[in-house]
Amino acid sequence: MAMELRYNPLIGEWIMVSSVREARPWQPSDRCPFDEGNEETGVGWRFLILPNKFPMLSPNAPKVRGVNGFKAKRSLGYCMVIVESPKHDLKDLHEIPLDDLTLVMKGVRDQMIKLEGTGFVKYIYFFRNKGKEIGVSLTHPHSQMYALPYIPLRIRLELRNMRRHMRRTGKCLLCSILDEEVKLGERVLYTNGEFYVVKPYYSMWPYEIHVIPRRHVQKMTQLTDDELVKLADALRVTTAMLDNVLGRDMPYIMAFHQGPVKNDESYHMHVEFYPMLRDASKLKYAAGVEWGLWTFTYDSLPEDKARELRETCRKVAPILNPLGNCT
Numbered sequence: 595m596a597m598e599l600r601y602n603p604l605i606g607e608w609i610m611v612s613s614v615r616e617a618r619p620w621q622p623s624d625r626c627p628f629d630e631g632n633e634e635t636g637v638g639w640r641f642l643i644l645p646n647k648f649p650m651l652s653p654n655a656p657k658v659r660g661v662n663g664f665k666a667k668r669s670l671g672y673c674m675v676i677v678e679s680p681k682h683d684l685k686d687l688h689e690i691p692l693d694d695l696t697l698v699m700k701g702v703r704d705q706m707i708k709l710e711g712t713g714f715v716k717y718i719y720f721f722r723n724k725g726k727e728i729g730v731s732l733t734h735p736h737s738q739m740y741a742l743p744y745i746p747l748r749i750r751l752e753l754r755n756m757r758r759h760m761r762r763t764g765k766c767l768l769c770s771i772l773d774e775e776v777k778l779g780e781r782v783l784y785t786n787g788e789f790y791v792v793k794p795y796y797s798m799w800p801y802e803i804h805v806i807p808r809r810h811v812q813k814m815t816q817l818t819d820d821e822l823v824k825l826a827d828a829l830r831v832t833t834a835m836l837d838n839v840l841g842r843d844m845p846y847i848m849a850f851h852q853g854p855v856k857n858d859e860s861y862h863m864h865v866e867f868y869p870m871l872r873d874a875s876k877l878k879y880a881a882g883v884e885w886g887l888w889t890f891t892y893d894s895l896p897e898d899k900a901r902e903l904r905e906t907c908r909k910v911a912p913i914l915n916p917l918g919n920c921t
Contacts, residue, residue: 595613595614595656596611596612596613596656596659597611597612597613597614597649597650597651597652597655597656597669598611598655598656598658598659598666598667598668598669599611599658599666599667599668599669599743599744600664600665600666601664601665601666601667603665605747606747607746607747608667608744610650610651610669611669612648612649612650612651612669614648614649615648615650626682626732626733626734627732628642628675628677628682628732628734628736629680629682629734630680634647635677635680639680640679640680640694640697641676641677641678641679641694641697641698641701642675642676642677643674643675643676643677643701643702643705643739644674644675644677645672645673645674645675646673646674646675646738649672649673650669650671650673650740651669651670651671651672651673651740651741651742651743652669652670652671652672652673653670653671653672653712655668655669655670655671656668667743668743669743670714670743671714671715671740671741671742671743672709672712672715672739672740672741673738673739673740673741674705674738674739674740674741675736675737675738675739676698676701676702676720676736676737676738676739677734677735677736678690678694678695678698678735678736678737679694679735681735682733682734682735684735685837685843686724686735686833686834686836686837686843687722687735687829687830687833688830688831688833688834688837688910688914690735690830692823692826692827692830692917695826695829695830696822696823696826698826699822699825699826700819700822702720702737702739702814703814703815703817703822705739706718706720706739706813706814706815707815709739709741710815710855712741714743715741715742715743715855716742716743716744716745716854716855716856717741717742717744717745717746717749717854717855718739718740718741718742718852718855719739719740719742719746719849719850720737720738720739720814720850720852721737721738721739721740721847721848721849721850722736722737722738722846722847722848723738723847723848724843724844724845724846724847724848725843725844725845725846725870726845727845727870727877728845728846728847728870737848745854748851749851749853749854752851752861753853753854753858753860753861755767756768756860756861756862757858757860759860760860766810766860766862767860767862768806768862768864769810769862771795772790772792772806772808775790775792775794775795776790779921780897780900781793781794781795781896781897781900782921783803783835783900783903783904783907783920783921784828784831784832784835784907784916784918784919784920784921785918785919785921786824786827786828786916786917786918786919787808787824787918788807788808788809788820788821788824788825789805789806789807789808789821789824789825789827789828790805790806790808791803791804791805791828791831791832791835791907792804792805792806793896793897793899793900793903794896795896796896797892797896797899798868798890798892799868799869799870799878799890800869800871800872800878800892800893800894800899801836801839801840801844801869801871801872801899801903802866802867802868802869802896803832803835803836803866803867803869803903804864804865804866804867805825805828805829805832805864805865805867806862806864806865807821807825807862807863807864809821810862811862811863812852812853812857812858812859812861812862812863813852813853813857813863814850814852814863823917824917824918827916827917827918828918829848829865830914830916831907831910831911831914831916831918831920832867834906834907834910834913834914835903835906835907835910836867836869838906838909838910839902839903839906840871840873840874841874842871842874844869844870844871845869845870845871846867846868846869846870847867847868847870848865848866848867849865849866849867849868850863850865851863851864851865851866872893872894904920904921907920907921908920
């Protein structure tokens, strides 16, 4: 079994290598391992946090086989699966009752608190893949959590820019961005007082949405129980908008961006949604410019998509009974 971290010196980032992943099931048509009553899940639960059976990281990772001229280290960490509901055929998070999704968020926060006490864990990443277009291997609704022994490059870049802004202005960068979005109003989609759902001015994906806490908070472990209720509410509204704006299910990636385990008060946590459709029948492909340069092209205007999403928010609100208001 090969499991290690290999360093890319050109971009300053680690690559997770794991031959264990080759054996993972691909959308089995018979019995789903996450269904209630299976050996892995048992019965009588509302949500589960399980160890990933095909991990990229492990607390018992084997020693690295050194190669001259290159840098590698043990892939110490944890990979976990969050099964959000025993119901196999739920469409998305907005079909999970608010109380149940709040319970999931509390479970994730409490698990993160435990992981932060592990000496080698430097960063915790909570994320969700939805849709076959993303490459989801199991269709039962679930999210994932990686506890990493390093701080990923994307977070390091955000942290660097947030630090610079705070040193220069004395203010949080994301707080300043949110203030401007609220002042302008045209890209704010929803708010419940604690969280704002925004179509960013600098969107990369056609229907990209960010969920931003009003309070300057670095990590999910710092959120109060009341704030987790509002977070669950904002996530339900966001996924309802995405699954209705084009009249079909929206494949997406949900990425929780939070500060490192070793706290840095200049960071401001937020949730980014990367939806993969540009219209009901066309994918937004990350191609030559996006992959080759990490420079995204946007074939419309974020403000136009914001109007579509805001109209959709108003349509789904009577069904959801959200805690806040569409703008």
